[in-house]
Amino acid sequence: MTKDKLSELTARSLKVREHIIRMTAGGGCFIGASLSCVELMVFLYSELLNVDADNLDNPARDYLFLSKGHDVPAMYGTLAELGFISPDRLTQHLKSTDSIYWHPNRAIPGVEFHSGSLGHLPAVAAGVALDCKLKGEANQVFAITGDGELNEGSVWETLLVANAYQLNNLTIIVDRNQFQANIRTEELIPLEPLADKFTAFGCAVKVVDGHDYTQLEEAFKGVPFSDNKVNVIIANTVRGKGLPSIEARADRWFCAFNDNEIQQLFEELHGHAAAIIESESLTVR
Template sequence: MNNEQLTDLQKIALNVREHIIRMSTDGGCFTGASLSATDLVVYLYKQFLNITKETLNDPGRDYLFLSKGHDVPALYGTFVELGWLPVERLNNHLSTRDSIYWHPNVKVPGIEFHSGSLGHLPSVALGVALDCKITGSPNKVVCILGDGELNEGSVWEAVLVANAYKLDNLLFVVDRNFFQANMPTEELIPLEPLVDKFSAFGAAVKRIDGHDFTALDDALSIFPFQSGKLNVLIADTRRGKGLPSIEARADRWFCNFTHDEVGALLAELHGEHTATLESETLVVR
């Protein structure tokens, strides 16, 4: 990856974060979680996946499944930056007039499968990856998971099956922001040591800084990581990345800010000041 590509990725990620912040009002969205996943989603679509606006329905395309479905603002924001989705549609967020909602909807071009029921999409992704193996297709299949989602037993069943069928065309990306809903993961059900756990289940594992595009590029420059094994990329991230006033806060998973607070957060994103928020919105779902 050259400097021009790096600058482009950073610009797109900033724009996506703006979209997320603007969607965090008039009903709100999963702001903190979406901001942690932004760099991962942007990198995967811009640098790793073989898919364009013209090939959204092409059988030869690569696939991305957002199992961590509440991060859909990051996904929709990326689609806007890719030219797949008109930016005006984001204004319909939560409106009954549109399909833009809190979780991915297949009525939106680019969405491969509904998600929101955590632990479900790893199995869907491995099914697609297995089909690609059987038919000899070169497609890459990516599934993004939340770290709290790893408490679902179905995730580990999917890891076992993926390795049993040697699905080295499948990549699980774990958005490791160390929070599950409104609690730190290690206080609820400790997950570490994650590298050892995935390795023990037979996967080839790498761990990186999930906000470092160069580290992402280095990690995924050789794919698969190891022939005949499921690929697992653990990406260490920060909830609310880009907004110091809400970073790494348990109560900033789901946010419904006022319009004035959105303006202050956009200014904070651009380094103008740190926002002071009057509301202490906490919605636990």
């Protein structure tokens, strides 16, 4: 990935995080999980998916299903930055005059399917992938899940069926931020060794840093990983990424902040981003 492209994506991620922070007002949002998913969402829509604001109904488009629907502020923010919806529309978050609320709604351009009840959309994605295969079409189908969502048996049932039909046009992306709601995954129902579990269910698996655009590019350009297996990308992420005061905190799952708190978070976000840039600059020197 070129330095200019990396700078462009990093700047876009910062803007998306600003949108997420703003959406904590007026009733709150699931900020922790949304912040962990930003780079995934920005990379997919900016660099990978054959879909944009002008081809939403194109039958040749790629499909993205956000199964961990509570991450939708990251999706909304990305769609706003890429012109699918007006950024001003995000101010309607949780208002009865719009469909911008806590989970994806197909009334929002770019949202393929409603979600909210965890464990449902991998099966929907598999159905779409099978339909594309039967029609001989080249569409790629992606579903983003949470790691806590993997406690749902429907996810694993879907993988059995999808691999039986050799759906190598289906990619499951796990936002592995180590938390579900207000507890660590490994403290409730341990998932590790997670990659081995997916392999045992017949999938081809890669593990990446979900905040590293270079690693994401390298992983996704290899899709499909196999001629006859479902692709799985486990993206290791940090809940609350970009705001050190809430990173990896179980109690910062859902937050509602007032205007003063939001301003403080903006300052923290930009201060942290500037410190990272300076650190990387010093390293290069």
